[in-house]
Amino acid sequence: MRAEKEEPFRSVAVLGIGLLGGSLAMAVRRFLPKCQVRMWARREQTLAQAISQGLADFADTNICHAVEGAELVVLCTPVSTFGQLVEKILPCLDKNTVITDVGSVKQSVHASIGNLLTVKGYSFIGSHPMAGAEKQGLSHARADLFQGTTVALVNPHHVPDSKLLHLAKFWESLGCRPLLLQPAEHDDAVARISHLPHVLSALCARNAMSGDASPSTLSALASSGFRDTTRVCHGNAEMWTDILIANKEPVLKATSDCMNDLATLRRLLEQEDRASINAWLERARLNRSDLLPNA
Amino acid sequence: MRAEKEEPFRSVAVLGIGLLGGSLAMAVRRFLPKCQVRMWARREQTLAQAISQGLADFADTNICHAVEGAELVVLCTPVSTFGQLVEKILPCLDKNTVITDVGSVKQSVHASIGNLLTVKGYSFIGSHPMAGAEKQGLSHARADLFQGTTVALVNPHHVPDSKLLHLAKFWESLGCRPLLLQPAEHDDAVARISHLPHVLSALCARNAMSGDASPSTLSALASSGFRDTTRVCHGNAEMWTDILIANKEPVLKATSDCMNDLATLRRLLEQEDRASINAWLERARLNRSDLLPNA
Numbered sequence: 001m002r003a004e005k006e007e008p009f010r011s012v013a014v015l016g017i018g019l020l021g022g023s024l025a026m027a028v029r030r031f032l033p034k035c036q037v038r039m040w041a042r043r044e045q046t047l048a049q050a051i052s053q054g055l056a057d058f059a060d061t062n063i064c065h066a067v068e069g070a071e072l073v074v075l076c077t078p079v080s081t082f083g084q085l086v087e088k089i090l091p092c093l094d095k096n097t098v099i100t101d102v103g104s105v106k107q108s109v110h111a112s113i114g115n116l117l118t119v120k121g122y123s124f125i126g127s128h129p130m131a132g133a134e135k136q137g138l139s140h141a142r143a144d145l146f147q148g149t150t151v152a153l154v155n156p157h158h159v160p161d162s163k164l165l166h167l168a169k170f171w172e173s174l175g176c177r178p179l180l181l182q183p184a185e186h187d188d189a190v191a192r193i194s195h196l197p198h199v200l201s202a203l204c205a206r207n208a209m210s211g212d213a214s215p216s217t218l219s220a221l222a223s224s225g226f227r228d229t230t231r232v233c234h235g236n237a238e239m240w241t242d243i244l245i246a247n248k249e250p251v252l253k254a255t256s257d258c259m260n261d262l263a264t265l266r267r268l269l270e271q272e273d274r275a276s277i278n279a280w281l282e283r284a285r286l287n288r289s290d291l292l293p294n295a
Numbered sequence: 296m297r298a299e300k301e302e303p304f305r306s307v308a309v310l311g312i313g314l315l316g317g318s319l320a321m322a323v324r325r326f327l328p329k330c331q332v333r334m335w336a337r338r339e340q341t342l343a344q345a346i347s348q349g350l351a352d353f354a355d356t357n358i359c360h361a362v363e364g365a366e367l368v369v370l371c372t373p374v375s376t377f378g379q380l381v382e383k384i385l386p387c388l389d390k391n392t393v394i395t396d397v398g399s400v401k402q403s404v405h406a407s408i409g410n411l412l413t414v415k416g417y418s419f420i421g422s423h424p425m426a427g428a429e430k431q432g433l434s435h436a437r438a439d440l441f442q443g444t445t446v447a448l449v450n451p452h453h454v455p456d457s458k459l460l461h462l463a464k465f466w467e468s469l470g471c472r473p474l475l476l477q478p479a480e481h482d483d484a485v486a487r488i489s490h491l492p493h494v495l496s497a498l499c500a501r502n503a504m505s506g507d508a509s510p511s512t513l514s515a516l517a518s519s520g521f522r523d524t525t526r527v528c529h530g531n532a533e534m535w536t537d538i539l540i541a542n543k544e545p546v547l548k549a550t551s552d553c554m555n556d557l558a559t560l561r562r563l564l565e566q567e568d569r570a571s572i573n574a575w576l577e578r579a580r581l582n583r584s585d586l587l588p589n590a
Binding site: 132150152177179188194201202203204205206209210215218219222224225229240244251252254256257259262263266272278280281283287291 | 425426474486487489491492495498502503505508514515516519520522530539543546547549551553558561573576583585
């Protein structure tokens with residue numbers, strides 16, 4: 001056992017250097033300065049940029065070299081690439097290493113690479129820091145991206161508590177509040193609180209231009225309401241395609257609820273049922289207050 | 296004719312002192328300091344608050360006293376109250392007075408009070424400054440609310456150009472960019488760019504809580520995406536009920552398009568059609584860039 005004051009991991013391998021991987025390296029540098037940062041990225045150029053910013057002690061496009069000796073390995077690439085990545089690192093992982101990810105879905109990840117790693121005797125615990133931005137890439141990374149955010153942790157493979165606590169402490173050091181969830185519970189919740197906002201935001205931007213009004217008129221009339229409601233849909237389409245497919249069933253359920261609910265509002269509007277429309281809108285207002293008490 | 300440098304109106308009556316009326320009075324004070332501000336509100340208390348902030352030269356709960364001698368009258372109450380208000384001011388309006396409003400819809404307003412005022416020989420031109428906030432009331436009013444926003448002007452009753460230009464100049468003085476539209480064109484456009492964001496924002500907040508996840512889990516996982524996408528639905532439900540009913544047909548059309556479009560996305564997701572989902576999301580991203588080139 002380590003002493004309480006010791007840093008949770010002495011070395012971390014960050015695999016993939018986009019917004020999350022880059023921010024993770026920056027946050028480790030700032031908040032866990034004794035922790036060695038090892039990096040892998042597909043492209044030399046990305047690693048060169050990270051090295052020039054002083055974000056890594058070791059960086060290599062050879063993924064086995066990057067994970068060698070790392071006490072913690074964090075998958076920071078898109079969820080759809082996890083399988084290939086894990087195939088490549090399996091031969092070079094240490095049995096004591098903790099492997100985690102920053103993916104937006106958990107059931108499918110645990111059913112695939114979680115099972116694979118567990119069967120081979122490795123410790124995989126899922127992480128999902130609720131941090132992000134519509135701008136992707138290392139150039140938008142920042143050390144405080146995780147400050148004040150919740151990190152969901154899922155441990156369906158029952159990795160021993162000591163390792164789970166180490167991982168929780170690691171995220172806490174970077175400013176996160178850990179929250180232990182079941183994978184299905186996590187995926188249902190993020191379908192509602194993260195993936196649904198993305199879909200409805202995109203629906204809003206798409207249908208702004210599907211009427212008769214000219215783009216120039218719409219653009220002149222666009223105000224802060226349109227700007228904020230559509231902010232998240234400005235994110236990377238490919239990454240979000242990945243997320244929606246990876247969380248297909250909960251997203252289908254959430255969007256089906258939306259179809260029914262929007263049909264209800266339309267019926268009330270056709271009837272000009274003032275009291276019921278008011279109640280429909282008021283419930284939305286109260287939900288938001290409940291979910292964001294400090295907003 | 297007035298000299299070019301003269302202020303567009305020497306006195307303005309602001310009827311209704313909420314967020315918009317209050318901000319209008321503040322903006323006139325700051326940017327048109329020679330213009331007399333006359334005020335009416337239903338409640339003594341609101342007027343007392345406005346007077347204590349130095350926002351009015353004259354304030355009265357008697358609406359006829361408030362409009363007396365005003366060169367410009369601005370209706371700043373909810374759209375559904377315009378009829379009653381105009382009935383009350385008709386006996387005391389001067390024939391040279393320009394009457395306008397700040398309502399979010401234009402066709403129904405012009406068909407009702409627009410026609411009534413025109414038949415009686417008065418000059419009514421519709422205004423819609425694209426400014427607002429989810430927080431209502433005088434306490435959230437600010438002089439710079441209109442800065443950099445577009446004000447839609449509609450003049451279907453063909454009030455002479457000299458008066459229209461005066462009104463445009465008035466709004467320009469407060470920081471707005473005037474844009475002349477037809478009432479139907481205005482209502483179609485705002486249904487897409489303002490009312491639809493409100494509906495979809497409310498739909499998002501409502502359906503966040505209609506799944507299996509507990510409110511505390513959802514609240515812990517709620518991040519900036521949920522916060523921004525649902526920001527506008529925190530606005531006043533009664534005011535928005537008014538707006539949706541007043542712009543019923545264009546809102547029904549826009550939400551009908553959304554139903555079809557969401558059904559399309561759900562079908563693509565059921566089929567896991569990666570390329571088409573990506574294209575669906577990418578179109579949203581491009582629309583937003585087109586409509587908000589500086590965001």
